[in-house]
Amino acid sequence: MAIEVRIPTILRTYTDGAKAVDASGETLTALIDDLEVNHPGIKGRLIENGDLRRFVNVYINDEDVRFIGGLEATLTDGDQVVVLPAVAGG
């Protein structure tokens, strides 16, 4: 099962500069665990205390995962996942 994951500039240090990598998993949690195997350290940049970090946005086929189950959101072959850090501040 191949799912394309688009990696934002700030996290490309974990993917040797690659803008997109393939990963697999039937849920977002599983996908992130799979990413961590090949790109150690990336999981900690996405997840904190067992939940998606507040200022990291993840989209599955253009849907913000917060509206479709969060880390339990399901994935199928060919889905596209986009990771984007929030553009935010005080």
Add this chain to the structure above:
Amino acid sequence: MGSHRFPAYPCRVLTIAQETYDAIVAHAKRDHPDEACGVVAGPEGSDRAERFVPMVNAAGSPTFYEFDSTELLALYKDMDARDEEPVVVYHSHTATEAYPSRTDIGLASEPNAHYVLISTRHCFDEAGGNSDGPVEFRSYRIIDGVVTEEDVAITPPQQTQTV
């Protein structure tokens, strides 16, 4: 960490067109007392701030800004399709100086961007009327929690050729 590193920027200066500078200042004044935010996109790797894209502050707050998550995705897909990146990420402070707050530094996630801070704190009087005070406009690199201020070079409006 992988071996990939972000490029170094020996010349720390933001070069921006007068029209774009004016558009950012106008946006900041328009949204005062809430914070205004947006980007100026440009060709990837060019460091040219060319396409002004004002964004809605989904937080609608005088002390916080955040791009709406759906609009954020649309913006990045659009930039991707145009081979662009955010050359400038700007936002305003409406009661404090044009210097990155602790939150700004903690959340800065575009290592290639010029972070522009505008302050409108002197532009309005107590009643909210325009006081014609100065707008502060400053630019920074924010990488791994380190803030480096840089010069701002404003280029004059393009001269229209007359034959």
